[in-house]
Amino acid sequence: MNEMVELEYAEGLTEDSGYAFATGSIRVLETRLLTGAQLARLAEAADPAEAWRLLAEAGLAMAAETGWQEYEAALAQELERLYQYARSVSPKPEVVAWLKKRYDFHNLKVFLKAHFLEEDPREAVFGVGEVPAELIAQAVKTAVWSALPEELARAGEAAVAEYERTKAAQAFDFVVDREMFAHLRETARQPFLRGLVELWCDLANLKSALRAKGLGKDRAFLARALVPPGSIPHDRLLELLEFPLEEWPESLKYTPYARLIAAVRAEAGRPVDLGQLDRLSDNFVLARLRATRFSLYGPEPLVAYILAKEMELKAVRIIMVGKINGLPPEELKERLRTSYA
Amino acid sequence: MTESLATWWGLPGLAWAFLGSAVAYGLTGIGSALAIAGVARVSNGVLSEDPGKFGQLIVLTALPGTQGFYGFVTAFLILGFFKLLTPGTVLEPRVGFQIFLASLPIAVVGLVSALYQGKVCAAGVSMVAKQPGEAGKAITLGVLVETYAVLGFIASILLLVAIPKP
Numbered sequence: 001m002n003e004m005v006e007l008e009y010a011e012g013l014t015e016d017s018g019y020a021f022a023t024g025s026i027r028v029l030e031t032r033l034l035t036g037a038q039l040a041r042l043a044e045a046a047d048p049a050e051a052w053r054l055l056a057e058a059g060l061a062m063a064a065e066t067g068w069q070e071y072e073a074a075l076a077q078e079l080e081r082l083y084q085y086a087r088s089v090s091p092k093p094e095v096v097a098w099l100k101k102r103y104d105f106h107n108l109k110v111f112l113k114a115h116f117l118e119e120d121p122r123e124a125v126f127g128v129g130e131v132p133a134e135l136i137a138q139a140v141k142t143a144v145w146s147a148l149p150e151e152l153a154r155a156g157e158a159a160v161a162e163y164e165r166t167k168a169a170q171a172f173d174f175v176v177d178r179e180m181f182a183h184l185r186e187t188a189r190q191p192f193l194r195g196l197v198e199l200w201c202d203l204a205n206l207k208s209a210l211r212a213k214g215l216g217k218d219r220a221f222l223a224r225a226l227v228p229p230g231s232i233p234h235d236r237l238l239e240l241l242e243f244p245l246e247e248w249p250e251s252l253k254y255t256p257y258a259r260l261i262a263a264v265r266a267e268a269g270r271p272v273d274l275g276q277l278d279r280l281s282d283n284f285v286l287a288r289l290r291a292t293r294f295s296l297y298g299p300e301p302l303v304a305y306i307l308a309k310e311m312e313l314k315a316v317r318i319i320m321v322g323k324i325n326g327l328p329p330e331e332l333k334e335r336l337r338t339s340y341a
Numbered sequence: 342m343t344e345s346l347a348t349w350w351g352l353p354g355l356a357w358a359f360l361g362s363a364v365a366y367g368l369t370g371i372g373s374a375l376a377i378a379g380v381a382r383v384s385n386g387v388l389s390e391d392p393g394k395f396g397q398l399i400v401l402t403a404l405p406g407t408q409g410f411y412g413f414v415t416a417f418l419i420l421g422f423f424k425l426l427t428p429g430t431v432l433e434p435r436v437g438f439q440i441f442l443a444s445l446p447i448a449v450v451g452l453v454s455a456l457y458q459g460k461v462c463a464a465g466v467s468m469v470a471k472q473p474g475e476a477g478k479a480i481t482l483g484v485l486v487e488t489y490a491v492l493g494f495i496a497s498i499l500l501l502v503a504i505p506k507p
Contacts, residue, residue, distance in 0.1 A: 020379060020463065024386020027470035089386070296383065296463050 018091035019299050025089055026305045032059050034312050039319070043332040048323040055316065071320045075313050076127060082309050083128045086302060095299045098187055099306055103129035104136065104152055105180035111140040112159055112172045155179035174225050177204065181227040192292070192300045199288060202230035203281045206257055209237050210264065211274060213245060231255060260284055279335060282311055349434040355425065357437030361444035362419040365497065369412025369451030376405030376459025383463045387470040394469060397476040401465045404483045405458040408451035411494040415447050418501055436504060443500035450493030458486040 034042075038058050045051035052068035061081070062074035086096045103126040110125050111133075125133050131149060139145050143160065145153035159175035181201050188194045208225040219238045226234055232255055240248055249262040264277045289307055292300035315336050322332040349357065384398045419440055424430045432440075465479030 020382035021386040021389070023467060024383040024388075024470065025390045026386070027467040028387055028390035031471055294464070296460070296467065297379075 018297070019089075019302060020297050022086075022089035022299075023296055023301045026301045030305060030308075033308060034058055034060075034315070039315055039336055040333060042316070042319050043322070043336065044329045045319075045323060048320055051319055051323050060316070068320070071317075072124065075317055076124070079126065079310070079313055080128050082306060082313075086306055090299070090302065094189065095193070095303060096306075097130055098184065098193065099303065100128055100130045101151075101184065101187075102180065104131045104149075105155065105176055105183075107131075107133050107136050108140070108152055108156055108159075109172055109176045111137045112156065112163075112176070113169075115140050116160070116163055116172070117169055151179065151183040155183075170225070178227045185228055190299060192298065192303065196288070196303070198230040199285060200230070201227050202232055202255075202257060203284065205230065205232065205234075205237050206261065207274070207277055207281065209240050210261075210277060213241060214274075217241075232257075257284075275335065282314075286311065347434050349438050352434070352437070354432030354434040354437030355430070357434060358419060358423055358425055358432055358440040361437075361441035362416040362425070364441070364448045365419065365444040365451075366409075366412040366416040368448040369408040369455065372452035372455030373406045373409035376408075376455040376462075377402060379459045380405065380462045380466060383466045387466060391470070394473060397469050397473065398466055400480055401462045401469065401476070401483060404462050404480070404487065405455045407487060408447075408455040408458075408490045411447050411490060412451050415444060415494065415497050415501075418498065419444065422501055422504075422506055424507065430507070432507065436507070439504045440501065443497055443504060446493040446496040446500070447490075448497075451490050454486055454490040454493070458483055458490075461486055 038054075042051050042054055045054055048068045048071075052063055052071065055063035060078065062078045066074045083096065083100060086099075087093065090096050107125050107129055113119060127133060129136075131152065135147055136152065139148050139153070139156060145156050148156065155176050158179065159172050162175045163171040181197065181204065185194070185197045185201070188197050204227050208227075209222060212222040212225065219241055222238060222241060223234070226237060229237075232252075236251075240251060243251060249258045252258045252261055260280055263280055264273070286308065289304040292304040295301055318335055319332060322335070347353070352360070380402045384402045387394055387398060420426055423432060423436075423440060425432075462479075462483045465476075465483055468479050469476045
């Protein structure tokens with residue numbers, strides 16, 4: 001036991017100073033993230049072409065190199081660049097690989113849905129995962145899971161089994177999300193990452209609870225949808241279903257999420273607006289990430305920057321889709337997250 | 342001749358004096374090297390994205406290096422004051438031990454202040470990365486830590502001056 005403690009201590013020492021270079025470069029890169037004012041200006045652009053031009057001026061490299069019609073490809077490439085950069089400045093691959101794992105599970109979900117529900121993959125497949133997307137697609141098609149890493153194989157098998165049993169389309173989302181968060185929690189080494197998983201799990205579970213409440217579902221439905229518990233135990237969440245929505249903030253009073261739930265309810269007034277909830281959860285995570293601004297030697301600034309940049313790309317996608325569909329600027333601005341910069 | 346054979350805790354006077362000299366430079370040198378290494382890595386990161394900031398960052402990066410200089414000067418003063426390099430020099434163990442004690446303020450304060458100054462300067466570097474106009478403030482805050490290294494240096498010199506020379 002003692003030996004383990006010592007080892008962890010030694011690892012802590014090397015890890016601590018290992019990210020100093022990354023932190024230095026990130027402090028510069030952070031100044032190049034889009035600010036809230038820049039995002040607002042993008043939302044006010046007359047058409048997609050103008051929004052894209054503004055993006056190029058704001059320093060998004062891919063926007064300068066391609067036309068706005070290829071915005072999806074450009075954003076995907078920007079994401080790949082982000083992870084290439086992150087890998088190049090990390091002393092060890094673990095933390096970046098840990099973040100990339102999320103994309104593997106996401107890709108698995110997309111392929112499973114496309115294969116079994118025979119629908120066109122509505123969500124994009126990302127090329128930045130740890131496992132090549134083709135490998136996952138192949139495994140889903142042939143139901144031979146051995147080529148995938150253990151955690152993905154387990155998730156895939158379990159999701160298919162659940163789908164065969166219930167024939168419910170949500171089985172893929174439920175099972176794969178549950179396996180993903182379980183895996184992330186198991187492999188999170190630093191306290192900061194552990195805190196992050198806890199936050200993600202809590203937000204995912206609250207979202208499921210709100211959705212179940214909105215659809216008038218019972219405990220059994222919610223129990224299937226829950227991912228591993230963060231700081232709120234499953235019992236508490238299942239209990240929430242018994243209360244009217246108005247009382248949720250009160251019963252979540254001693255968690256950090258009371259105000260978030262109150263805001264969702266206040267802003268919606270009607271059935272819960274899940275899009276709004278997504279936006280508010282992202283802002284909640286961003287607020288947590290901002291707390292890493294004073295950290296110097298650990299992986300926190302790198303992780304925070306990657307997540308902030310991911311959210312920026314998400315915001316740009318929202319703006320581009322909105323512009324292409326002719327959404328009015330006010331509505332678009334409402335959908336945007338606050339900016340990390 | 343009898344004096345040189347006398348020892349305190351097993352060490353003759355000359356050995357105590359050398360130990361003082363070695364500790365004064367050794368500890369401050371280690372502190373400064375570690376501290377600069379820590380700051381320099383953050384600076385390298387900033388420069389990899391914004392090479393134009395070199396002028397501002399070099400001061401912050403070099404700031405924790407002064408402790409090593411203070412220790413080095415103290416080590417030389419010990420050698421000079423007490424003619425340690427002159428052949429045939431004999432020191433009473435009592436005097437040698439006093440020299441060793443006199444070296445401790447800069448040795449200990451230098452080591453610890455360098456490490457902490459390194460942290461302040463590294464934080465300063467990341468501030469300059471975001472606010473290039475505020476380099477002066479970052480340097481000022483780093484210099485506040487420096488004060489105590491300077492005071493340790495002065496304390497060591499005063500103590501060395503107070504010891505009766507042979």
